[in-house]
Amino acid sequence: MQIDTTNILFICxxxxxxxxxxxxxxxxxxxxxxxxxxxxxxxxxxxxGRYFDSAIPKDLVEYGMIPEFVGRFPVIVATKGLDKxxxxxILTVPRNSIxxxxxxxxxMDDVNFHVTKEGLDEIAETAxxxxxxxxxxxxxxxxxxxxxxxxxxxxPDVHTVYVDASAVRGERKPILLKDxxxxxxxxxxxxxxxGSESTDVPAGAICVNIDGETDDExxx
Numbered sequence: 225m226q227i228d229t230t231n232i233l234f235i236c237x238x239x240x241x242x243x244x245x246x247x248x249x250x251x252x253x254x255x256x257x258x259x260x261x262x263x264x265x266x267x268x269x270x271x272x273g274r275y276f277d278s279a280i281p282k283d284l285v286e287y288g289m290i291p292e293f294v295g296r297f298p299v300i301v302a303t304k305g306l307d308k309x310x311x312x313x314i315l316t317v318p319r320n321s322i323x324x325x326x327x328x329x330x331x332m333d334d335v336n337f338h339v340t341k342e343g344l345d346e347i348a349e350t351a352x353x354x355x356x357x358x359x360x361x362x363x364x365x366x367x368x369x370x371x372x373x374x375x376x377x378x379x380p381d382v383h384t385v386y387v388d389a390s391a392v393r394g395e396r397k398p399i400l401l402k403d404x405x406x407x408x409x410x411x412x413x414x415x416x417x418x419g420s421e422s423t424d425v426p427a428g429a430i431c432v433n434i435d436g437e438t439d440d441e442x443x444x
Contacts, residue, residue: 233296236297240276243276243283244271246286247283250282251278270305272305273304277302280300306358308349308352311361312344315361326369335383335384338385338387339388342389343391343392347364350392368387368398369387372385372432379402384406385399386401386408397431398431399430400429400432403427406426406428411428
């Protein structure tokens, strides 16, 4: 989004975590009787967004800012919280997105990088669950791929790094495809044929192992 700043002195922005509780106390003060306000689920991002829309300078002063500072902001504008689709777009769409950075990183070793739709969904869901939003996407992705970054350069027969929801959840490590005939489509069809309850990795693929110890049968 582009903004003409010709007549704008300065812009101040931030997450203002906890401000919604101050606004909640002001707007929905405890009361009894027919006019009583029901308690709101202020941890819900949608509810928080509605509260931020109602922010006034007094709320910012109570939040901890000095009146002289708040008085220099004649306009207070709130933005909506990010949902899962927004987080997935942040992961994949920008020119320097996290997924594209990893794709270029592994390409330096002539290795492809693939994350399934379910894997992206799981990363976004984890960020939402932790309440970290877009700021947490990097740390979540790095924790999933940390070992893989160190293992892949020493394995010249690996041609693809495959990350799915199970790898993101930590149920197992990311998958390395080694067999030249093992394509992503072939691997996924073999996994589907095994069934969702199977934990075996199809021949021609292995799980990341930081010690470099793999079964001969898996490495075949």
